[in-house]
Amino acid sequence: MKARLPSYAVLTLLVLFLVGPFFVIVAASFSAGSTLAFPPQGFSFKWVEKVFTVESFQASFALSMFLAIVATFAALVLGVPVSYALSRYRLPLAETVRTIVSSPIIVPGIVVGLALLRYLVVPFGMDITLSLFLAHTALVLPYAVRVVSASLENLRSDIEEAAVLLGSSRIGAFFRVVLPNIRGGILAAFILGFVTSFNQVPVSLFLTGPGVRTLPIDMLGYMERTYDPSVAALSALLAFMSIGIVFIAERFIGFSRYV
Amino acid sequence: MSDHVYLSLEALTLAYGDTVAVDGLDLSIAEGELITLLGPSGCGKTTTMRAVAGLLKPSSGRIMLDGRDVTRLGANKRQVGLVFQSYALFPHLSVYENVAFGLKLKGERGRDLEGHVMEGLKTVGLTQFASRKPAELSGGQQQRVSLARSMVMHPKVLLLDEPLSNLDARLRLEMRTELQRVQRETGVTMIFVTHDQGEALALADRIVLMKGGAVEQIGTPEDLYNRPKSAFVADFVGFENVFAVEDGKLRTADGAVPVSGTVPAGAAALAWRPAMVALGSGPHHGSVRGVSFAGGTREYLLDSSLGPIKAEADAALPVHDLGTTLAFDLPAERAAPLQRYA
Numbered sequence: 001m002k003a004r005l006p007s008y009a010v011l012t013l014l015v016l017f018l019v020g021p022f023f024v025i026v027a028a029s030f031s032a033g034s035t036l037a038f039p040p041q042g043f044s045f046k047w048v049e050k051v052f053t054v055e056s057f058q059a060s061f062a063l064s065m066f067l068a069i070v071a072t073f074a075a076l077v078l079g080v081p082v083s084y085a086l087s088r089y090r091l092p093l094a095e096t097v098r099t100i101v102s103s104p105i106i107v108p109g110i111v112v113g114l115a116l117l118r119y120l121v122v123p124f125g126m127d128i129t130l131s132l133f134l135a136h137t138a139l140v141l142p143y144a145v146r147v148v149s150a151s152l153e154n155l156r157s158d159i160e161e162a163a164v165l166l167g168s169s170r171i172g173a174f175f176r177v178v179l180p181n182i183r184g185g186i187l188a189a190f191i192l193g194f195v196t197s198f199n200q201v202p203v204s205l206f207l208t209g210p211g212v213r214t215l216p217i218d219m220l221g222y223m224e225r226t227y228d229p230s231v232a233a234l235s236a237l238l239a240f241m242s243i244g245i246v247f248i249a250e251r252f253i254g255f256s257r258y259v
Numbered sequence: 260m261s262d263h264v265y266l267s268l269e270a271l272t273l274a275y276g277d278t279v280a281v282d283g284l285d286l287s288i289a290e291g292e293l294i295t296l297l298g299p300s301g302c303g304k305t306t307t308m309r310a311v312a313g314l315l316k317p318s319s320g321r322i323m324l325d326g327r328d329v330t331r332l333g334a335n336k337r338q339v340g341l342v343f344q345s346y347a348l349f350p351h352l353s354v355y356e357n358v359a360f361g362l363k364l365k366g367e368r369g370r371d372l373e374g375h376v377m378e379g380l381k382t383v384g385l386t387q388f389a390s391r392k393p394a395e396l397s398g399g400q401q402q403r404v405s406l407a408r409s410m411v412m413h414p415k416v417l418l419l420d421e422p423l424s425n426l427d428a429r430l431r432l433e434m435r436t437e438l439q440r441v442q443r444e445t446g447v448t449m450i451f452v453t454h455d456q457g458e459a460l461a462l463a464d465r466i467v468l469m470k471g472g473a474v475e476q477i478g479t480p481e482d483l484y485n486r487p488k489s490a491f492v493a494d495f496v497g498f499e500n501v502f503a504v505e506d507g508k509l510r511t512a513d514g515a516v517p518v519s520g521t522v523p524a525g526a527a528a529l530a531w532r533p534a535m536v537a538l539g540s541g542p543h544h545g546s547v548r549g550v551s552f553a554g555g556t557r558e559y560l561l562d563s564s565l566g567p568i569k570a571e572a573d574a575a576l577p578v579h580d581l582g583t584t585l586a587f588d589l590p591a592e593r594a595a596p597l598q599r600y601a
């Protein structure tokens with residue numbers, strides 16, 4: 001029992017460190033005061049209400065949602081076949097492909113953003129939304145490949161041969177027996193990709209321009225101009241959204257098995 | 260069963276990179292035959308089966324099935340069934356849907372489909388499990404589903420790659436009997452792969468014994484069991500004492516040794532099962548290095564000047580202790596004469 005006491009203390013500290021900020025933000029968002037502060041002054045819903053009236057938040061939320069969904073979808077359209085090829089065929093350059101595909105995790109986002117800005121947006125005048133879409137797809141791809149690959153590793157490859165021997169084509173076998181068996185992994189990859197893209201700051205920072213801003217960048221900008229608790233309220237709302245998504249995912253596919 | 264050739268493999272060669280797994284294999288099988296492909300692990304049995312199924316492309320040679328060259332025909336068009344050692348059931352589909360899979364691809368729907376699926380499940384005694392998922396079945400039951408899934412397609416040939424090796428001993432016997440029954444009832448041409456000689460002897464119309472990617476001997480179970488042609492086959496079917504013959508004498512660790520009796524003409528080697536060694540008297544001597552009780556008999560491993568000898572004695576006789584020196588003989592008239600030593 002004695003030996004356990006310090007470990008409980010460490011655990012408590014750790015949990016406080018992880019979830020503490022979340023409680024601070026939630027508390028701050030119900031403040032009645034006019035500046036972001038903790039402990040909050042009084043209690044009111046006015047900052048939560050204000051979030052929904054800020055027009056730039058609506059536009060940037062829509063853009064972030066759109067980006068997260070479309071980029072994650074694109075990353076999966078690319079990532080599922082890549083993962084499949086890597087797991088089922090002995091490709092001569094398999095390791096190289098794996099490294100290239102994983103590089104956005106290793107290379108700091110700030111470098112990716114700067115590179116895209118320097119070599120695509122500035123010289124070719126590429127559309128900002130398009131460059132954001134490309135950058136987010138590249139960022140999400142490694143997560144998609146990792147999670148989907150893990151699912152494929154757990155799936156025996158002989159079921160595809162069994163399907164072929166029963167008259168299916170190779171491609172048919174992929175859709176009939178592979179895809180249905182990795183749909184949990186694909187859904188998990190989608191959620192992980194969605195959250196990664198939605199919360200992405202460093203890459204987006206370089207690529208956002210006038211009128212085109214993702215939500216996290218917009219929040220940064222807002223805080224520079226106005227120091228009221230509505231940013232806290234928005235953060236709390238987003239945190240609840242993430243928790244909700246993960247909770248539902250855990251309920252239906254056992255999300256934690258995949259990540 | 261008819262005599263004309265239904266499936267033939269002609270000089271079939273398959274390689275994985277530089278490793279030649281099957282090397283010029285020739286084999287002819289009649290319609291309705293139950294063949295077992297027997298051989299030690301790594302001799303190319305699985306590779307051969309995968310080539311027949313169309314899952315591997317041969318580097319050379321030809322596969323003829325039902326009068327047609329199928330060497331280049333895709334696996335999905337060959338009408339060859341394969342029961343995998345691992346069952347390879349579709350985990351997301353129910354037992355019913357697993358069996359229906361191939362029939363649906365053939366375009367079967369409604370009553371026809373249901374009738375054929377249930378008939379298939381009935382053959383393997385699993386009708387009451389139709390709505391279960393594979394994970395909710397025992398190994399033996401999964402194996403049956405796998406069998407039904409292949410059989411409802413009425414394959415021209417049914418291949419089974421070590422189908423019993425994941426089952427425990429009792430189930431193995433049960434499944435083996437069931438396979439035999441299904442084969443008799445349907446008359447399907449069947450190739451059964453195993454590395455277990457007992458299984459091969461019990462099941463087969465003919466046994467194909469493989470070694471190093473080629474056929475070493477083909478014959479009925481009795482042929483192989485009693486008349487092995489080479490030392491490899493002899494050893495595989497339990498002739499554990501094999502000596503080459505040179506000028507009418509045995510070539511042993513101790514040089515040329517005369518044989519008691521006359522060596523049959525043309526024998527390149529002689530082979531004795533442990534039970535064929537005459538223990539207790541004879542011109543040779545060996546000291547007991549190992550004894551093991553095997554139910555009705557006791558098996559002795561002797562160190563002799565001829566080399567190690569495996570002999571057998573009735574278990575009712577008193578046991579010879581380790582280190583005891585025993586006289587024995589290798590009588591030529593009991594030995595199986597081999598055409599080849601190597």
Ligand SMILES: Nc1ncnc2c1ncn2[C@@H]1O[C@H](COP(=O)(O)OP(=O)(O)O)[C@@H](O)[C@H]1O
Binds near residue numbers: 278300
């Ligand atoms: N995928 C593979 N890649 C390389 N070599 C292989 C592969 N599969 C089998 N082999 C080799 O081919 C030979 C025959 O293998 P296999 O047909 O599986 O034998 P068996 O089924 O009789 O045990 C073995 O030497 C094995 O090591």
Ligand SMILES: [Mg+2]
Binds near residue numbers: 304305306
């Ligand atoms: Mg094998």
